[in-house]
Amino acid sequence: MLLMVVFAVILVIASFVFHYRLLLWLAMYLPYPTITAHLRVLFIVMALFVAHIVEIGIYAGVYALSIQFLELGTLTGMSKGGPMEYLYFSSVIYTSLGIGDIHPSGHIRFLTGIETLNGLLLIAWSASFTFLAMGRLWPWTECCEADDTFTMKK
Secondary structure, three states, X not given: OHHHHHHHHHXXXXXXXXXXXXXHHHHHHXXXXXXXXXXXXXXXXXXXXXXXXXXXXXXXXXXHHHHHHOOOEEEXXXXXXXXXXXXXXXXXHHOOOOOOOOEEEEOHHHHHXXXXXXXXXXXXXXHHHHHHHHHHHOOHHHHOOOOHHHOOOO
16 A cells, blocks of 8 residues: 555656646747747647646556556456556546546555546646636737627616
8 A cells, every 4th residue: 555655646746747847848938939829829738638648648557567567456347458448547537537437446546546636636737827828828809809889778
């Protein structure tokens, strides 16, 4: 159990630092006017999507290591236990989707709970960063200006 707690702490710290560094890089280096604001927003969304995939992949690797080599639990419902199944399970847990076709048992259950909380925080962090970036980069005044044609009369 202690080993799984250590894995969880290391994964949370590593994913937070990775995410923080990516957001910092996007905030510092993306504002240069070499591309349009629309493309910058698109690049931010794509970079954050790739970051989440990387974080899911790291958790999937720890699941594979914990199950196949350290025997810290099992995943009931997996057919072969290949890389795609670990990625699938990790993505379901990370996104809090909770389909329930694969069930963890043993000490890895603790890691699944931590991954869910970690994914929730990182997805929310990405969403708030995207919202702030769009507020700064998107030309809202052109599409959302007030129009006097719909004013209420007494």
